[in-house]
Amino acid sequence: LRDGGDGRVAGTKVRSFDVGSTVEGCVADDAAGIFYVGEEAVGIWRYGAEPEAGDARTAVDRCGKGGHLKADVEGLAIYDAGDGAGYLLASSQGDNTYAVYDRAGTNAYLGSFRIADGDVDGVSDTDGIDVTSAALGPAFPKGLFIAQDGSNPGAHQNYKLVPWERIAGAFSPPLRVS
Numbered sequence: 001l002r003d004g005g006d007g008r009v010a011g012t013k014v015r016s017f018d019v020g021s022t023v024e025g026c027v028a029d030d031a032a033g034i035f036y037v038g039e040e041a042v043g044i045w046r047y048g049a050e051p052e053a054g055d056a057r058t059a060v061d062r063c064g065k066g067g068h069l070k071a072d073v074e075g076l077a078i079y080d081a082g083d084g085a086g087y088l089l090a091s092s093q094g095d096n097t098y099a100v101y102d103r104a105g106t107n108a109y110l111g112s113f114r115i116a117d118g119d120v121d122g123v124s125d126t127d128g129i130d131v132t133s134a135a136l137g138p139a140f141p142k143g144l145f146i147a148q149d150g151s152n153p154g155a156h157q158n159y160k161l162v163p164w165e166r167i168a169g170a171f172s173p174p175l176r177v178s
Contacts, residue, residue, distance in 0.1 A: 014051035015052075015053070015054075017054075019039050019045065021040065021042060022039070022041070023039055024039075024040045024127070025037075025073065025074050025075040025091070025128070026076060028049050029103065030049070032103070032104075033048060033049045034046055034049055035047045035048065035053075036060065036076050036088060037057075038075070040071060040072040040073055040074075041072060042063060042071075042073070043061050043062035043063050043067055044059070044061050044076070044090055045058070045059060045060065046058045046059075058106075060088070060101060060107045061107075063094070068099050068112060069090065069094075069099060070095040070097075074090075074091040074127045074128065075091040075127060075129035076088065076090050077089045078103065078131070079103070079133055079143070081103075081176045082178050085104060085176060086103040087100050087110070087175065089101075089145070090129075091126040091127070091128070091129050091147070093125060096114055096122075096123065097112040098113055098145075098147070100113070100175065111171055113171075115160050115162060123147050123149040124149065125150030126148055128147075129145070129147050131143070131146070133177075140163055142163065142164055142165045143165070143177065143178070145162045145167055146159055164177060
């Protein structure tokens with residue numbers, strides 16, 4: 001992307017490839033040079049992020065038997081814990097959970113979590129997610145996970161915000177908080 005003049009952005013297509021079916025989410029790990037794609041009914045793929053990387057890919061996880069995801073795979077996000085550490089997160093819409101993978105190496109599956117009913121209703125039918133390790137004021141001093149909640153009986157869809165340390169602390173061993 002570049003300045004196209006007059007407040008416009010110009011771009012040059014550097015690569016295209018066919019994933020195979022419907023893509024719902026993607027995220028780039030800029031530091032590692034990896035591009036992750038969520039193929040809705042199939043699973044998560046790992047590609048090289050650079051233009052010359054081509055279309056070679058590796059499966060991170062699959063939907064259904066032998067995998068940790070239940071179709072549809074929706075949003076993907078990267079939690080950056082610094083120095084190449086952190087996590088790849090994926091929305092598993094079919095069972096209303098979020099899968100967590102090690103950001104390093106072969107993206108080992110670390111477990112899944114859900115946002116259940118509590119002070120507010122739980123989350124279901126998630127399309128998009130995001131996560132940050134940045135301190136976001138007194139409510140989220142150690143980062144934030146956000147999920148789109150597609151089903152709220154009697155109300156519109158909305159977003160649920162969860163302090164990252166609550167998610168990290170629910171894992172054994174706990175996930176890293178940066």
